[in-house]
Amino acid sequence: LRALTEDGEIDSSALEDFCASETLNHAWFASPGDVVIRLFSPLCPVVIEEGQEKLLVPSQLAILKVKDCTILLPEFLKISLSQKEIQEKIRRIESGTTQRVVKLGTIMELQIEVPDKETQRRVVEMDTLCRKKERMYLKLMEQDREIARLTHTGVSPSPALAAFLAEKGTADAPDGCPLVALLRRPQLTYADLAPFDPDRPDLPADVAEQVEISVKYEGYIQRQLRDVAELRRAERHLLPEDLDYDSIQGLRLEAREKLGQVRPRSIGQASRISGVSPADIAALLIYLDRA
Numbered sequence: 001l002r003a004l005t006e007d008g009e010i011d012s013s014a015l016e017d018f019c020a021s022e023t024l025n026h027a028w029f030a031s032p033g034d035v036v037i038r039l040f041s042p043l044c045p046v047v048i049e050e051g052q053e054k055l056l057v058p059s060q061l062a063i064l065k066v067k068d069c070t071i072l073l074p075e076f077l078k079i080s081l082s083q084k085e086i087q088e089k090i091r092r093i094e095s096g097t098t099q100r101v102v103k104l105g106t107i108m109e110l111q112i113e114v115p116d117k118e119t120q121r122r123v124v125e126m127d128t129l130c131r132k133k134e135r136m137y138l139k140l141m142e143q144d145r146e147i148a149r150l151t152h153t154g155v156s157p158s159p160a161l162a163a164f165l166a167e168k169g170t171a172d173a174p175d176g177c178p179l180v181a182l183l184r185r186p187q188l189t190y191a192d193l194a195p196f197d198p199d200r201p202d203l204p205a206d207v208a209e210q211v212e213i214s215v216k217y218e219g220y221i222q223r224q225l226r227d228v229a230e231l232r233r234a235e236r237h238l239l240p241e242d243l244d245y246d247s248i249q250g251l252r253l254e255a256r257e258k259l260g261q262v263r264p265r266s267i268g269q270a271s272r273i274s275g276v277s278p279a280d281i282a283a284l285l286i287y288l289d290r291a
Contacts, residue, residue, distance in 0.1 A: 004044040007044070008044045009046060024056070029055065033069065034048045034065055034066075035065075035074050035078050036062070036064070037064060038060065042082075042090075044082075045082060046078065047075055047078050062104050062107065072120070075120075081112075086110060090106075147180065150178065150180040151178055154176055154177065155176055155178070155179060155197075157175060161176075164192075164195070164196075170185050179196070183212065189212060234266065237266055237285075251283050252279075255275060259273065
């Protein structure tokens with residue numbers, strides 16, 4: 001393990017094979033449940049998971065072993081060492097030295113408040129959820145930037161482009177067009193357009209896939225978003241608890257019986273009742289508007 005990322009993860013690019021000429025001390029290897037940190041700020045703590053027990057940790061990193069996981073969860077220790085107060089304390093220690101390296105003894109003397117295990121578990125769950133949301137948000141931002149770039153990046157007409165489009169079985173673009181227009185064509189993929197997109201950024205595979213899906217199915221996605229918005233409005237449209245469905249004109253007999261039995265709390269709930277049709281929902285909305 002050569003390094004930890006700034007966000008406290010183990011990147012596969014930071015791993016390399018190590019061939020030793022002698023038997024190495026087992027203390028130099030990280031085990032599942034250990035917390036590995038950098039000996040300079042930021043500490044970038046990371047918890048070693050199952051399947052990572054063969055990682056050899058170099059001198060610029062340190063292994064913190066939790067003796068009793070019933071008292072202190074490794075994941076909670078990782079979160080604690082990532083806190084702003086701890087990082088600032090480490091920086092203050094470094095500021096008085098010519099070297100950035102922090103002594104392991106200084107790390108071991110840090111004061112960390114340890115709540116009960118259930119509280120630790122909830123903190124870890126919340127931290128995991130926040131990290132997932134952050135990663136998702138960053139991917140969405142990267143996706144939006146790439147779609148905007150494709151929209152504003154044009155392809156000039158050329159024999160190479162004409163031959164490429166003919167080979168793919170799609171119409172020529174004699175006047176050129178934006179890259180996004182080509183990507184909308186069902187015969188073409190995001191990867192196919194690489195030869196005509198020299199300034200393309202190096203996107204992760206999952207982000208590139210989402211870019212292609214978002215462009216090709218933009219119309220369908222927008223319709224789904226409108227449906228979701230309509231459903232949310234329907235859920236907020238509450239029905240009176242004492243509503244007399246038998247008095248509503250336009251409701252079919254079956255719908256009156258089902259609505260009277262279930263007594264839905266909202267239009268959204270009513271629309272999901274078996275036997276209640278869209279026409280019945282329309283009649284119900286008309287009645288409520290007039291009332």
